[in-house]
Amino acid sequence: MAKRSFLIPGVDKRLLIKDSLKVMPDLTRRRFIAGGASLGALTLLTGCDVIDSSSAEEMLKSVSKFNDAVQDFIFNPDALAPTFPESAITKPFPFNAYYDLDDAPEVSAADWKLEVRGLVDNKKSWTLDELYKLPQFTQITRHICVEGWSxxxxxxxxxxRDFLKLVGADTRAKYVWFQCADKDGYNSPLDMRTALHPQTQMTFKYAGxxxxxxxxxxxxxxxxxxxxxxxxxxxVSMEVTNDYKGGYWEDQGYNSFSGS
Amino acid sequence: MSSLTATDEQISATKAKVIQPAWVRVMHWTNAVAMILMIMSGWQIYNASPLFDFRFSHDITLGGWLGGALLWHFAAMWLLMVNGLAYLITGFATGRFRKKLLPITPSGVIHDVQAALSFKLAHDDLTVYNYVQRLLYAGIIVVGVLIVLSGLSMWKPVQLHWLVTLFGDYPTARYVHFFCMAAICAFLVIHVLLALLVPKSLRAMIIGR
Known part of the structure; x- marks a missing residue:
């Protein structure tokens, strides 16, 4: 336990910032495969330059797409994530982003509106007060980071799914695409089956x-x-769409389905 | 599969000659490649959120950063899984596991360990595994199964939550995955060292005899 709490706050955040800085610069952003050193190690092992960086990249991208399909296939929309008692809650719950807490968006409640776009009947924007009036439920679940900590x-x-129904979303569409107020414009696509999963939630409260x-x-x-x-x-917005619009981390190489 | 059986019949016919049948050799080297890819990319993934107070040097990892390493890991995973399953099925179906790895008796293991430590363990007949080999080869198969199961529970902790429960919880599955990797690395060092000490065993794994 002590070990885990030591791990979560400092270590990964720093690494993540470092990682993102490394991959950020414009054109190189999408070149997410090995730097010379580690590919060099493999070249040493095989004795020849078998892994040409760009063809390896293409191969890995195709396998990742294949993995998206496999994961979508084995995804059971009725399988629920395990829930936990209050005593199991991790304290303090880690802040995690590709920036420091000081750089986290400061959203003004009065000015904020949730924009709803795309394949929906009612495209009206929602104020926070309006959203707070919707029925709310509490769930205690495990957040698992791509880095391995949880x-x-x-x-x-x-x-x-209740909200999507309320706004008359076309739930046959492939994705719900979210855009966020984070610097550099965070966004992420969510496949419709996951969007309709009973535990997928528009969250307004943490720990009550x-x-x-x-x-x-x-x-x-x-x-x-x-x-x-x-x-x-x-x-800041959600869009119901059939187009794959990519995502902040997805575009850099994280597997797009990344479902557990 | 029929060609594999044919190969096995061939072995019994020319038993003195063929030490490692073709299917064992192909799967052995496929597994070697898959394992190295998995371990090196796994080290890079570990570095993103280390379980212990150390990180693996960037020079010996694969993928460059977490995202690249994950792509490698979940690509090599297929090679490891398909090859590993084929190996298990063929090993059981042909009776190779039973013939080569059993029985493993404590007295036999103790005797052969003592012999090995005093450099008196003979390798006259490479078709028969001594008790140290039997224990290590059977043990590494168990570790291989464990590392795949713990890996699956980290990959799909919701879909396979019963598997996670088998390990205790999600963080425990991570530790199991790590220690299985450590066991495989330890095995790898000893395995390679011994193969180099008895070069004809390495030759048998390459050309079969």
Whole structure:
């Protein structure tokens, strides 16, 4: 336990910032495969330059797409993420992003509106007060980060599928695409079957309190069947769409389905 | 599969000659490649959130960063899984596991360990595994199964939550996955060292005899 709490706050955040800085610069951003050193190690092992960086990249991208299909195939929409008692909640729950907490978006509740776009009947924007009036439920689940660490937290909000029904979304569409207020414009696509999963939630509270800035005020999408980076915070809009619009981390090489 | 059986019949016919049948050799080297890819990319993934107070040097990892390493890991996974399953099925179906790896008796293991430590363990007949080999080869198969199961529970902790429960919880499955990797690395060092000490065993794994 002590070991875990030591791990979560400092270590990964720094590494993540380093990682993102490394991959950020414009054109090289999408070149997510090995730097020379590690490929060099493999070249040494095989004795020849078998792995040409760009063809390896293409191969890995195709396998990742294949893995998306496999994961979609084995995804059972009725399988629920395990829930936990309050005593299991990780304290403090880690803040995690590709920036420091000081750089987290400061969203003004009065000015914020959730924009609803795409294949929906009612495209009206929602104020926070309007959203708070929707029925809310609490669930205590494990948040699993792509880095490997995990933490248990308590999230309260409205099931996304209820909201999608309310706005008359075409649930035959392939994705719900979220855009966020994070710097550099965070965004992430969520496949429709996961969006309709009973535990996928528009989250307004953490541990019974209004969602603090660190955890995504004013609204986070909590998806206990996905890795953390597919749980967008500071959400400003959602779009129901058939187009794959990519995502902040997905574009850099994280597997797009990344479902658990 | 029929060609594999034919190969096996061939072995019994020319038993003195063929030490490692073709299917064993192909799967052995496929597994070697898959394992190295899995371990090196796994080290890079570990570095993103280390379980212990150390990281693996970037020079010996694969993928460059977490995202690249994950792509490698979940690509090589297929090679490891398909090859590993084929190996298990063929090993049981042909009776190779039973013939080569059993029985493993404590007295036999103790005797052969003592012999090995005093460099008196003979390798006259490479078709018969001594008790140290039997224990290590059977043990590494068990570790291989465990590392795949713990890996699956980390990959699909919701879909396979019963598997996670088998390990205790999600963080425990991570530790199991790590220690299985450590066991495989330890095996790898000893295995390679011994193969180099008895070069004809390495030759048998390459050309079969």
């Amino acid at each position: 933490a248990i937290g308590s999230w309260t909000g409205t099931p996304l 309190e209004i969602l603090p800035r660190a955890y995504g005020f004013p609204m986070k999408i909590r998806v206990p069947t996905k890795l953390g980076f597919k749980n967008p915070k500071y959400v």
